[in-house]
Amino acid sequence: MSVTTVAGLDELVREVAEKGKLPVVLFTAGGIATPADAALAMQLGAQAVFVGSGIFKSDNPGPRAAAIVEATTHYNDASILAKVSRGLGAPMTGIGMDEINQRYAERGW
Amino acid sequence: MGGPVGAVATVGVLALQGAFAAHVDLLTELGATARLVKTPEQLAGVDALVMPGGESTTMSKLLVSSGLFDAIDTRLRAGMPAFGTCAGMILLATEVLDGRPDQRSLAAIDIAVRRNGYGRQVDSFETELDVAGAPFHGVFIRAPKLERLGPGVEVLAEHDGVPVLARQGAVTVASFHPELSGDPRLHAQFLDHLYQRS
Numbered sequence: 001m002s003v004t005t006v007a008g009l010d011e012l013v014r015e016v017a018e019k020g021k022l023p024v025v026l027f028t029a030g031g032i033a034t035p036a037d038a039a040l041a042m043q044l045g046a047q048a049v050f051v052g053s054g055i056f057k058s059d060n061p062g063p064r065a066a067a068i069v070e071a072t073t074h075y076n077d078a079s080i081l082a083k084v085s086r087g088l089g090a091p092m093t094g095i096g097m098d099e100i101n102q103r104y105a106e107r108g109w
Numbered sequence: 110m111g112g113p114v115g116a117v118a119t120v121g122v123l124a125l126q127g128a129f130a131a132h133v134d135l136l137t138e139l140g141a142t143a144r145l146v147k148t149p150e151q152l153a154g155v156d157a158l159v160m161p162g163g164e165s166t167t168m169s170k171l172l173v174s175s176g177l178f179d180a181i182d183t184r185l186r187a188g189m190p191a192f193g194t195c196a197g198m199i200l201l202a203t204e205v206l207d208g209r210p211d212q213r214s215l216a217a218i219d220i221a222v223r224r225n226g227y228g229r230q231v232d233s234f235e236t237e238l239d240v241a242g243a244p245f246h247g248v249f250i251r252a253p254k255l256e257r258l259g260p261g262v263e264v265l266a267e268h269d270g271v272p273v274l275a276r277q278g279a280v281t282v283a284s285f286h287p288e289l290s291g292d293p294r295l296h297a298q299f300l301d302h303l304y305q306r307s
Contacts, residue, residue: 069170073171074148077148
């Protein structure tokens with residue numbers, strides 16, 4: 001087995017470990033469908049949240065977009081999160097296992 | 110703590126959106142107590158406010174929905190010192206050009222500011238400025254441009270003949286991001302003014 005080394009990586013890992021944060025802005029995305037999802041990403045250390053289908057595939061995209069923005073700003077304020085999460089209609093739903101008709105296990109990459 | 114100079118200033122950094130983290134680091138480094146401000150309750154506990162860069166129309170909306178717009182407006186009228194950088198300068202201006210029709214600004218300094226006045230994101234640039242006879246590295250990111258200054262506004266630095274750092278009373282504004290150049294002098298100056306007032 002060969003080992004690939006990247007110049008400076010060692011130093012970078014040390015820097016991240018010391019400071020507890022990345023040297024670049026951390027944007028997060030993927031599957032964010034509710035204000036609570038956005039707040040969770042921020043609580044875990046993100047600096048920004050991108051949301052696409054989570055807004056457009058929901059029942060009520062306008063109010064949901066506004067609520068997700070508020071939740072991203074006020075991610076540590078439970079009372080604001082509770083307030084903005086109300087009355088938004090149904091969120092984007094996930095795809096159930098039985099609806100997935102193409103399995104990577106069978107198809108391969 | 111408990112030095113001979115007296116109380117340590119508590120400086121709020123508006124943290125609704127944008128580049129607030131680097132301001133907090135710099136103020137803390139300079140010995141001030143920096144507090145993130147996202148609600149009117151948090152604003153009540155600070156002596157001064159830094160309004161950071163970011164996206165001014167987004168911040169305008171969040172200022173209104175959080176109740177902070179009116180709270181900050183009241184504090185500014187009562188003389189609270191403020192330092193607005195980039196989008197923060199837009200939010201403190203009397204007049205915003207190329208803004209959204211529903212965008213609000215606090216009219217705390219008599220200037221007209223054009224959003225994206227130096228061009229789009231790709232036109233962002235860095236340059237050496239002259240601040241009080243000393244060089245200061247200016248980082249201009251999709252920067253707003255000062256287009257009109259009222260008679261009471263003092264110009265502290267220019268770039269190509271256009272003011273980029275200005276002050277009126279307790280309010281200082283910059284087109285650029287002084288928190289990103291690693292040079293604490295402008296923040297130190299802001300704190301000095303604060304200590305002189307108290």
